[in-house]
Amino acid sequence: MSDTIRNSKGMSDTPEEREFELRAHIGSIWSGGRLFIGMYTFLIASLAFSYFYLRSSNNGLLWRPNHVTAPTAFGWSIYSLMLLTAFLAIFGQRRLRKGAVADFQLAAWIGVFTGLGALFMQSWEYAAVPFYPGSSGYASTFIGFTVINIATIIAGTYWLETTLARSLRLRKELGGVSPQLSMHPSAQSFRANVASMAYFWGYLALVSTLLFAMFYLL
């Protein structure tokens, strides 16, 4: 038989192996973040397809009777809060890159609250919509959009909050060294995670703009 190892002698990492694993780990966070955006794109594309499909079908002239629209005041406030959260996430990440950990933490704190604010407004909007969910194609896709948006805001805010919590704990674990300055693997992993999170929020800002235009302006 051509097998070469009969029994394991136990793992003993060399420095090169540790570096290889760390690079793979950082690469995974990078590519995982981008892949997550790809998945989210297909989800949103499904919603957009449904919107335009029903809009162009206009079955029984019931796409949008009387041009009824979801409350634009809510729409603007949710959109603004999401843009603000995205701005804070990106700003915080850029400040972190320059070593200003406190700036990142402050931006993340505010970002978590603006994210929760968007979540609150999106939930509150249900009480204010002037149509029954099944009253038209527009009403149906709008309800679908709000459900997906709630899930998106929860996911994005969770990601932001966990990086904030990690930054607070990491400093203690690193013995007081700034996570930005340390070459410790935990710190490198943290920075990659923050970069992916900020990238995702930037993408969310773009998607929110598109969806806001679809559901509140068109």
Added chain:
Amino acid sequence: MTLSAERPNEVEVYSHVPPASTGATRKKGRGWLSQHVGTAIVAGFLGYIFGHWLGNMISSGYTVEVNTGQNSIADLLALVFMVLGWLIGIGALNYPLAKLVGREPSSSTSSSAPTLEDDVGGEAKVDGELEGWSRYFRYNLDHKVVGLQYVVAVLMFLFTGGLLAMAIRTELLNPTTHVFSADTYIKIVSEHGTIMMMMASSVVVGPLGNYFVPLMIGARRMAFPRIEAFSLWVFVAGYMVIFSALPFGGFPTGWTGYAPLQTQAGPGMVSYLFGFFVIGLGMMAAGFNLLVTIINYRAPGMTWSRVPVFVWSILATAALLTLATPVLAAGGLFGLLDKTVQTAFYVTEHGGSSFLWQNLFWFFGHPEVYIMALPGFGIVGEIIPVFCRKPLFAYRIAAAGMIGVALLSFFVWQHHLFQSGIDPDMRPLFMLTTELISIPTGFIFLVGMGTLYRAKIRFEVPMLFCMAVYFNFLIGGVSGVFLSDVPVNVTVHGGFFVLSHFHYTIMGGLIFAFMAGLYFWLPKMTGREMNKKLGLWHFWTMFVFFNLTFFPMFFIGLLGQPRRVFTYAKNLQALNDFSSVSAFLLGLSFVIFVVNLMWSQFIKPKKAAANPWDSLGLEWQTATPIPPHNFDRIPVIMTDPYHYSEEGAPALAYFGEDDHVPVRSGSSTSGDGPA
């Protein structure tokens, strides 16, 4: 600048904790009172009760399901909280919740500084060192344990769906004397189809993909072991949700769930829609993790031109799982909103469209066909060079074919709508794209033929299954080309011809390939070899009776028998009876498989040789049993693993040990020394 050069002192800090010193970690929280499948069942049950109560409370008196008296909000919330309880009970949410306060669980158990192991999955390795049976009943992060857990899960799916198939064939024994009512029959057909399709989407990716991809690319771990474990346990939860449709009265739509029947159906439809959603989550998680792992964790030297063809197939499949499944999730979500909060996505009378479901469903559904087919091709491509002792013919074309199939699969979904919501002028375009996809598929097939050409084949059980895949898939593929043509499609649509076609591709292709993979890799997975005699009995009965079951269905279909109808023309009874009896014997072949599995693995286990097939694959070169960290040293790959019988071929890999003999591709079938 390397880590070691920069901070040499940290080498000690990051050094792996040897298994002997992790006793405290192993003991902590690992009793039967900690989280395991038992606590998951209890929590799932409690979640179900809570969800049902909550649904009734927030929407009391809100009867939604027509003629059932059921409240679909309560039905849905019961299932949602059941899944949530299940995940809490198994421990899937421990880590996400700990992250909210910045904790990384493994580092929190240690008073020392977090190590590289903690950050990049040391927990997976520590968990992997747990021994004994209990690890198979827990939320384990070792990809090899998850792979074996997946084997059990997909077999559970397969056998449940198989029993329902037996019920279908029993009903079709006679066109006038009925075992089931028409209503019950369609619900059995629907449940069979749904369970089988969901099983088939994960049957290779779950067990063999998770188990062998890291080993084949020379990785010590998965990129995201928690996401991998999540994919398994949510897959099992999805099984329970879909199965719950039966006690809820089933659903009458077939596995495709078409509206408006979907909208009119009872509470079982909620289980169908939510079950698809839940399993979709598992599929996305599995695909995501595998894709990221393959991209990032390939060992040094494992260039894209050296990646095993099985890994290529998993890469293409994972891309499809990751990108196509969100569309299914969205379609399922919209259906659930229609059922619960009374939106009208699929209700034409209220501004929706029943064709919208068809578009969303098939935009996922046709890539799904290749999610099922590609891993089968990968297994076969991996196995046949071993038994032909020849290099894989046109390796690059095989890889390109798989990527080509994956890409094209996004552009063919409209052929499922030839008879319904499509502009007739659009038909030729989608006929063309569908026919185009047969080109890369043909490449993959020809790669197999080229490998077999003039080979001295060893007809071991895995190889027999591979040969059967080519035989069956040829029939399934050619009938698929027929079906892509609009005139034929319009003529035989909705009949047994289509049914036979997709059974030939999915069961004849994928399930046979899965069996080939199991017989081939089980000795490595369990260290025990399968009984060859029983394996041969299993193969021949499965192959013969599979063909005797499904080939007559082409004729049954051409003679006009529709799918999903429990009665048929009297003159078709002889063919149907022949098919039914063959199906029962086909079922018997699976009994032989189960007997073989039980006998060889548990009752009379026989230790397998470390590399019983004399394969050059990297997965066979690691120690037996496979250590939790897979490789003592990360291998450096020097060539692809298909240089069989090539004199002077380079060694496959360097394992970084002086006393370790590098495998040479021209190695003989005997002897322990270098070839």
